Amino acid sequence: MxxxxxxxxxxxxxGFTAVNNLSFDIQEGEIVGLLGPNGAGKTTTINMVLGVxxxxxxxxxxxxxxLKHHKTEILEQANFAAVYAHLPANLRVEQNLKVFGHLYxxxxxxxxxxxxxxxxxxxKFKNHKTGSLSSGELSRVNLAKxxxxxxxxxxxxxxxASLDPSVxxxxxxxxxxxxxxxxxxxxxxxxxxxxxEEVCNRxxxxxxGKIILQGNPKTLAKxxxxxxxxxxxxxxxxxxxxxxxxx
Amino acid sequence: xxxxxxxxxxxxxxxxxxxxxxxxWGLITKYLGTLGGAVFSFTTxxxxxxxxxxxMGRIQTNIMVSFLEDIWTxxxxxxxxxxxxxxxxxxxxxxxxxxxxxxxxxxxxxxAGLLFGYNFFIIGLYILPFLLILFIFGVxxxxxxxxxxxxxGPTAEWLGWPIPAVMSIFVGVFYPISMLPQYLQTxxxxxxxxxxxxxxxxxxxxxFNVGINLLYGLILSIIFLIxxxxxxxxxxxxxxxxxxxxxxxxxxx
Numbered sequence: 001m002x003x004x005x006x007x008x009x010x011x012x013x014x015g016f017t018a019v020n021n022l023s024f025d026i027q028e029g030e031i032v033g034l035l036g037p038n039g040a041g042k043t044t045t046i047n048m049v050l051g052v053x054x055x056x057x058x059x060x061x062x063x064x065x066x067l068k069h070h071k072t073e074i075l076e077q078a079n080f081a082a083v084y085a086h087l088p089a090n091l092r093v094e095q096n097l098k099v100f101g102h103l104y105x106x107x108x109x110x111x112x113x114x115x116x117x118x119x120x121x122x123x124k125f126k127n128h129k130t131g132s133l134s135s136g137e138l139s140r141v142n143l144a145k146x147x148x149x150x151x152x153x154x155x156x157x158x159x160x161a162s163l164d165p166s167v168x169x170x171x172x173x174x175x176x177x178x179x180x181x182x183x184x185x186x187x188x189x190x191x192x193x194x195x196x197e198e199v200c201n202r203x204x205x206x207x208x209g210k211i212i213l214q215g216n217p218k219t220l221a222k223x224x225x226x227x228x229x230x231x232x233x234x235x236x237x238x239x240x241x242x243x244x245x246x247x
Numbered sequence: 248x249x250x251x252x253x254x255x256x257x258x259x260x261x262x263x264x265x266x267x268x269x270x271x272w273g274l275i276t277k278y279l280g281t282l283g284g285a286v287f288s289f290t291t292x293x294x295x296x297x298x299x300x301x302x303m304g305r306i307q308t309n310i311m312v313s314f315l316e317d318i319w320t321x322x323x324x325x326x327x328x329x330x331x332x333x334x335x336x337x338x339x340x341x342x343x344x345x346x347x348x349x350x351x352x353x354x355x356x357x358x359a360g361l362l363f364g365y366n367f368f369i370i371g372l373y374i375l376p377f378l379l380i381l382f383i384f385g386v387x388x389x390x391x392x393x394x395x396x397x398x399x400g401p402t403a404e405w406l407g408w409p410i411p412a413v414m415s416i417f418v419g420v421f422y423p424i425s426m427l428p429q430y431l432q433t434x435x436x437x438x439x440x441x442x443x444x445x446x447x448x449x450x451x452x453x454x455f456n457v458g459i460n461l462l463y464g465l466i467l468s469i470i471f472l473i474x475x476x477x478x479x480x481x482x483x484x485x486x487x488x489x490x491x492x493x494x495x496x497x498x499x500x
Contacts, residue, residue, distance in 0.1 A: 044490070047490065050324075050328040052327050053492065053493055072332055082324070085322070085324045085325050085328075086321040086322060088320045090320070100325070103326070103330065104329060
């Protein structure tokens with residue numbers, strides 16, 4: 001079942017095209033990696049799917065509904081975490097989860113918060129001010145917020161950017177289990193190719209706002225004659241045009 | 248509520264300036280009353296107007312500060328990527344501001360009454376339409392300045408702070424607007440608070456025929472509210488197109 005369907009998405013800023021005729025879909029139970037160098041259009045794409053940036057043209061359908069006209073309904077079943085979107089630093093961890101739980105209309109909020117604090121190993125921090133947490137702890141709170149409403153779609157913009165390998169692994173396991181259990185879908189951006197290889201069912205490489213290649217992260221590098229995803233990423237970043245010759 | 252609960256010191260920022268201002272003006276009016284055999288009470292004429300004015304200014308400032316909090320904490324995108332609509336968000340700003348400003352009003356009235364013997368309700372039930380007009384206009388100004396910050400970015404917040412002070416020149420908080428040059432009086436009559444402070448003076452001088460004055464004030468304040476509300480929505484829609492909404496969280500602080 002298709003949860004996200006993006007058709008001919010274009011975003012232009014006064015002459016500059018950030019996203020250029022992008023089309024893709026995400027199926028139920030899929031974790032899709034959105035990869036590419038800085039400025040490739042990943043965050044712009046995520047922001048459009050989140051409804052905080054209006055496309056110049058194109059269409060985004062989520063859960064079979066047009067995002068433009070059903071934004072609130074769609075966002076009730078979606079959520080996100082991004083390295084640049086912080087939760088209010090002056091609120092305690094539990095208070096932050098309460099605020100966002102209310103915003104997303106979560107039922108049995110107290111129980112849900114308890115589950116999340118346990119799952120993300122945040123119980124001892126629940127009364128700490130969010131701003132006093134380390135970046136790793138903060139990322140875990142952001143991720144707890146990102147699944148507080150049991151979303152069917154999660155958008156993660158570099159969610160493990162500041163985490164140590166052990167916590168990163170823990171987070172990846174939580175997300176993978178969550179997706180399998182809830183038949184959800186994830187659009188995940190990261191610069192950590194090993195992470196992407198481990199967690200994603202499919203990856204899409206963006207360059208200059210276009211998808212230039214996509215496929216299974218475990219086999220894609222070999223298909224393009226590269227040693228691994230890191231090498232493929234570097235080629236996408238530096239010489240995207242050469243990839244066409246290597247197909 | 249959570250912000251104050253986890254940071255009780257914030258209560259000081261909400262009330263401290265109001266308490267200082269009422270103290271200052273209470274003492275000044277008391278002193279003026281002792282000069283040159285004054286034939287009327289400065290406290291009654293000036294302190295009541297100051298309380299009303301601070302109430303309105305606080306409503307505007309509190310809306311702006313609540314909005315800025317979300318920008319300062321880079322939390323903006325979390326709200327707008329949730330099911331919260333822009334109208335609900337705006338309503339949240341207004342309700343937060345009303346709660347804090349009303350608490351501030353109660354404290355000002357208590358201080359003025361207990362320390363300077365000023366009865367805020369000296370003009371009876373007329374105080375209600377006065378508060379209503381100032382409330383509506385304060386909300387309109389709060390939304391207006393929030394929209395300006397939303398449009399120009401967080402660095403434009405400085406524009407919001409002096410607005411009450413600048414406006415106080417025109418609306419006759421401290422003096423009748425007949426003191427202003429004729430051309431400035433034209434500006435005054437566009438601003439709803441002018442009708443409130445004019446009416447306060449009329450009532451204190453024994454003229455209770457303020458119905459038309461209040462009606463003008465009310466209509467104008469509603470017009471301002473409608474215009475600023477649509478202005479905010481327009482800025483929001485523009486920001487959706489330009490990407491400013493997401494940039495407020497990531498780049499422009």
